[in-house]
Amino acid sequence: TVKGEVLDLACYIGHEAKGLKHQQCALTCLKDGQPMGLLTEDGAVYLLLADHQDGKPFNETKNYAALQVEISGTMYERAGIKAVSVESVKKL
Template sequence: MKKFLAVALLAALQGSWLFAAQEVTVKGELVDLVCYIDHAAQGEKHMKCGRTCINAGLPPGLKGEDGKLYMLVGEHKPLNKEAAKYADKKVTVKGKLVSAEGYRLIEDAEIIP
Protein backbone atom coordinates (compact mmCIF):
# COMPACT_ATOMS: atom_id res chain seq x y z
CA MET A 1 0.00 0.00 0.00
CA LYS A 2 2.85 2.44 0.85
CA LYS A 3 4.47 1.76 -2.51
CA PHE A 4 1.17 2.48 -4.27
CA LEU A 5 0.76 5.78 -2.41
CA ALA A 6 4.32 6.84 -3.26
CA VAL A 7 3.77 6.09 -6.96
CA ALA A 8 0.42 7.92 -6.91
CA LEU A 9 2.00 10.97 -5.26
CA LEU A 10 4.82 11.09 -7.82
CA ALA A 11 2.32 10.80 -10.67
CA ALA A 12 0.23 13.63 -9.21
CA LEU A 13 3.27 15.89 -8.91
CA GLN A 14 4.47 15.25 -12.44
CA GLY A 15 3.99 18.39 -14.53
CA SER A 16 3.28 20.55 -11.49
CA TRP A 17 5.16 23.68 -10.45
CA LEU A 18 6.94 21.97 -7.59
CA PHE A 19 10.39 22.02 -9.15
CA ALA A 20 13.51 23.48 -7.57
CA ALA A 21 14.98 26.57 -9.21
CA GLN A 22 17.98 25.85 -11.37
CA GLU A 23 20.87 28.32 -11.82
CA VAL A 24 21.22 29.18 -15.52
CA THR A 25 23.12 31.42 -17.89
CA VAL A 26 21.24 32.12 -21.13
CA LYS A 27 22.36 34.19 -24.12
CA GLY A 28 19.86 35.84 -26.41
CA GLU A 29 18.01 39.00 -27.37
CA LEU A 30 16.24 41.04 -24.70
CA VAL A 31 12.69 41.68 -25.95
CA ASP A 32 9.55 43.31 -24.70
CA LEU A 33 7.26 40.30 -24.34
CA VAL A 34 4.03 42.00 -25.41
CA CYS A 35 5.31 43.16 -28.82
CA TYR A 36 7.28 39.96 -29.35
CA ILE A 37 4.35 37.65 -28.61
CA ASP A 38 1.79 39.88 -30.37
CA HIS A 39 3.65 40.49 -33.64
CA ALA A 40 7.18 39.01 -33.38
CA ALA A 41 8.70 42.50 -32.98
CA GLN A 42 12.41 42.41 -32.25
CA GLY A 43 15.73 43.64 -33.55
CA GLU A 44 17.16 47.06 -34.22
CA LYS A 45 14.01 48.34 -35.99
CA HIS A 46 12.02 47.70 -32.81
CA MET A 47 14.56 49.08 -30.31
CA LYS A 48 12.85 52.43 -29.60
CA CYS A 49 9.43 50.81 -29.20
CA GLY A 50 10.88 48.03 -27.03
CA ARG A 51 12.47 50.55 -24.68
CA THR A 52 9.24 52.56 -24.49
CA CYS A 53 7.13 49.49 -23.74
CA ILE A 54 9.49 48.09 -21.10
CA ASN A 55 9.82 51.54 -19.45
CA ALA A 56 6.00 51.72 -19.40
CA GLY A 57 5.90 48.53 -17.32
CA LEU A 58 5.38 45.81 -19.90
CA PRO A 59 7.31 42.64 -19.05
CA PRO A 60 10.83 42.14 -20.38
CA GLY A 61 11.84 38.79 -21.77
CA LEU A 62 14.72 36.98 -23.38
CA LYS A 63 14.52 35.18 -26.71
CA GLY A 64 17.29 32.70 -26.03
CA GLU A 65 19.75 31.39 -28.58
CA ASP A 66 18.28 28.03 -27.56
CA GLY A 67 15.00 29.09 -29.25
CA LYS A 68 13.12 29.40 -25.95
CA LEU A 69 11.36 32.48 -24.60
CA TYR A 70 11.89 33.51 -20.96
CA MET A 71 10.20 36.14 -18.79
CA LEU A 72 12.69 38.11 -16.67
CA VAL A 73 12.24 39.45 -13.14
CA GLY A 74 14.54 40.74 -10.45
CA GLU A 75 14.53 39.54 -6.87
CA HIS A 76 10.72 39.51 -6.44
CA LYS A 77 10.46 42.86 -8.23
CA PRO A 78 10.27 44.17 -11.78
CA LEU A 79 13.48 44.44 -13.75
CA ASN A 80 12.12 47.00 -16.22
CA LYS A 81 14.36 49.99 -15.45
CA GLU A 82 17.54 48.00 -16.08
CA ALA A 83 16.12 45.88 -18.91
CA ALA A 84 14.91 48.84 -20.99
CA LYS A 85 18.52 49.89 -21.67
CA TYR A 86 19.09 46.59 -23.48
CA ALA A 87 15.84 46.29 -25.44
CA ASP A 88 16.36 44.36 -28.66
CA LYS A 89 20.08 43.87 -28.00
CA LYS A 90 22.06 40.66 -27.47
CA VAL A 91 22.76 40.01 -23.78
CA THR A 92 23.55 37.23 -21.35
CA VAL A 93 21.21 36.66 -18.41
CA LYS A 94 22.11 34.78 -15.24
CA GLY A 95 19.53 33.77 -12.68
CA LYS A 96 17.27 31.04 -11.37
CA LEU A 97 15.14 29.21 -13.92
CA VAL A 98 11.69 28.10 -12.84
CA SER A 99 8.83 26.92 -15.01
CA ALA A 100 5.18 26.05 -14.72
CA GLU A 101 2.49 25.14 -17.21
CA GLY A 102 4.75 25.79 -20.20
CA TYR A 103 6.07 29.18 -19.05
CA ARG A 104 9.75 29.83 -18.30
CA LEU A 105 10.85 32.50 -15.83
CA ILE A 106 14.35 33.61 -14.92
CA GLU A 107 14.13 35.19 -11.48
CA ASP A 108 16.81 37.15 -9.65
CA ALA A 109 17.95 37.92 -13.20
CA GLU A 110 21.27 39.66 -13.79
CA ILE A 111 21.66 41.21 -17.25
CA ILE A 112 25.18 41.17 -18.66
CA PRO A 113 25.67 43.25 -21.83
Protein backbone atom coordinates (compact mmCIF):
# COMPACT_ATOMS: atom_id res chain seq x y z
CA THR A 1 0.00 0.00 0.00
CA VAL A 2 1.26 3.47 -0.91
CA LYS A 3 -0.31 6.91 -0.44
CA GLY A 4 0.19 10.10 -2.41
CA GLU A 5 -0.95 12.49 -5.13
CA VAL A 6 -2.04 11.12 -8.50
CA LEU A 7 0.17 12.66 -11.20
CA ASP A 8 0.10 13.12 -14.94
CA LEU A 9 3.74 12.07 -15.45
CA ALA A 10 4.19 13.88 -18.77
CA CYS A 11 3.54 17.29 -17.19
CA TYR A 12 5.21 16.43 -13.88
CA ILE A 13 8.46 15.34 -15.52
CA GLY A 14 8.30 18.04 -18.21
CA HIS A 15 7.69 21.02 -15.93
CA GLU A 16 6.97 19.73 -12.41
CA ALA A 17 3.22 20.34 -12.76
CA LYS A 18 1.27 18.99 -9.78
CA GLY A 19 -1.38 19.93 -7.26
CA LEU A 20 -4.89 21.29 -7.64
CA LYS A 21 -3.78 24.17 -9.89
CA HIS A 22 -2.86 21.52 -12.47
CA GLN A 23 -5.88 19.25 -11.94
CA GLN A 24 -7.84 20.04 -15.13
CA CYS A 25 -4.78 19.56 -17.33
CA ALA A 26 -3.88 16.34 -15.52
CA LEU A 27 -7.41 14.94 -15.95
CA THR A 28 -7.27 15.68 -19.68
CA CYS A 29 -3.77 14.27 -20.13
CA LEU A 30 -4.53 11.07 -18.21
CA LYS A 31 -7.76 10.47 -20.13
CA ASP A 32 -5.79 11.05 -23.36
CA GLY A 33 -3.35 8.28 -22.40
CA GLN A 34 -0.40 10.03 -20.77
CA PRO A 35 1.38 7.89 -18.16
CA MET A 36 0.09 8.10 -14.60
CA GLY A 37 2.14 8.25 -11.43
CA LEU A 38 1.92 8.73 -7.69
CA LEU A 39 3.95 11.30 -5.72
CA THR A 40 4.43 10.24 -2.10
CA GLU A 41 4.88 12.55 0.86
CA ASP A 42 8.62 11.75 0.94
CA GLY A 43 9.04 12.77 -2.72
CA ALA A 44 9.18 9.29 -4.28
CA VAL A 45 7.38 8.86 -7.61
CA TYR A 46 5.79 5.57 -8.65
CA LEU A 47 4.66 4.68 -12.15
CA LEU A 48 1.11 3.33 -11.92
CA LEU A 49 0.33 0.20 -13.92
CA ALA A 50 -2.96 -1.48 -14.81
CA ASP A 51 -3.40 -4.86 -13.12
CA HIS A 52 -3.52 -7.60 -15.78
CA GLN A 53 -6.47 -9.30 -14.04
CA ASP A 54 -8.61 -6.18 -13.49
CA GLY A 55 -7.90 -2.80 -15.12
CA LYS A 56 -10.90 -1.08 -13.53
CA PRO A 57 -9.06 0.26 -10.42
CA PHE A 58 -6.32 1.72 -12.66
CA ASN A 59 -8.90 3.47 -14.85
CA GLU A 60 -10.75 4.73 -11.76
CA THR A 61 -7.48 6.25 -10.48
CA LYS A 62 -7.41 8.61 -13.48
CA ASN A 63 -10.45 10.40 -12.00
CA TYR A 64 -8.39 11.32 -8.91
CA ALA A 65 -5.78 13.43 -10.73
CA ALA A 66 -4.10 15.87 -8.32
CA LEU A 67 -5.87 14.30 -5.33
CA GLN A 68 -4.52 12.20 -2.46
CA VAL A 69 -5.21 8.46 -2.69
CA GLU A 70 -4.20 5.16 -1.16
CA ILE A 71 -3.24 2.48 -3.67
CA SER A 72 -2.83 -1.21 -2.96
CA GLY A 73 -1.14 -3.59 -5.35
CA THR A 74 2.05 -5.36 -6.28
CA MET A 75 5.10 -3.10 -6.11
CA TYR A 76 8.01 -3.39 -8.54
CA GLU A 77 11.40 -1.80 -9.08
CA ARG A 78 13.39 -2.28 -12.28
CA ALA A 79 16.31 -0.25 -13.60
CA GLY A 80 15.64 2.50 -11.06
CA ILE A 81 11.92 2.80 -11.87
CA LYS A 82 9.44 2.23 -9.03
CA ALA A 83 5.99 1.02 -10.06
CA VAL A 84 2.73 -0.23 -8.55
CA SER A 85 0.16 -2.45 -10.24
CA VAL A 86 -3.11 -0.82 -9.13
CA GLU A 87 -5.34 -3.48 -7.56
CA SER A 88 -7.42 -1.04 -5.49
CA VAL A 89 -7.64 2.72 -5.00
CA LYS A 90 -9.24 4.79 -2.26
CA LYS A 91 -9.55 8.59 -2.24
CA LEU A 92 -8.25 10.08 0.99
